[in-house]
Amino acid sequence: MDQTTLIVIIVACVIALFVIAYFVSKARTKKKATECPIDLEALFKALGGVDNIVKAESTPSTLRATLESQNGIDLDAIKALGASGVVQGADSVTMIFGKASAAIEAAMNARLGK
Template structure:
């Protein structure tokens, strides 16, 4: 009977240690926050490429793309967006989506704050 109690205590200690290690690893694996200085693109140049502040209604970001809602499609310069680092662009009526990768959410936040 004492052996079972000892095995139970050892098992409990091992489970607690493994849980502690697992939680530490998970905590350290959270994605690193991107700051404004980390973005390799000038935000003002992106705003100019979509026709300026007067043409831009708002932006929405997903994990890898920024969607620009614009007033006038003809003011958007797709080649300039590509030159600024957009790896893919889709334009529909009053909307332009550009893939900027891991910087997309921060780009959208900075443009919306302007």
């Protein structure tokens, strides 16, 4: 086996390892993004029930739920679920869940059928 063949084999192995590492990393990221890290039913209850939620939207660190009414909102229960802050607006509640906000939004919208 000459030196050129050996170099080609080593380069091919390194490329194969990088490709495998990329796909493993991508699979782990996708799994984490779809898992809801909190008790979703408790969040719905704290927001006045499933029927009270019009829509859910997220930014990289916050989750906003637009609501039909402000009746039955339990801000302490939302904080107990892990929100580091909660702001109640006229027709919405904005919660700071950090990086988990997108996963919670996806789970909420799946449950709401949106």
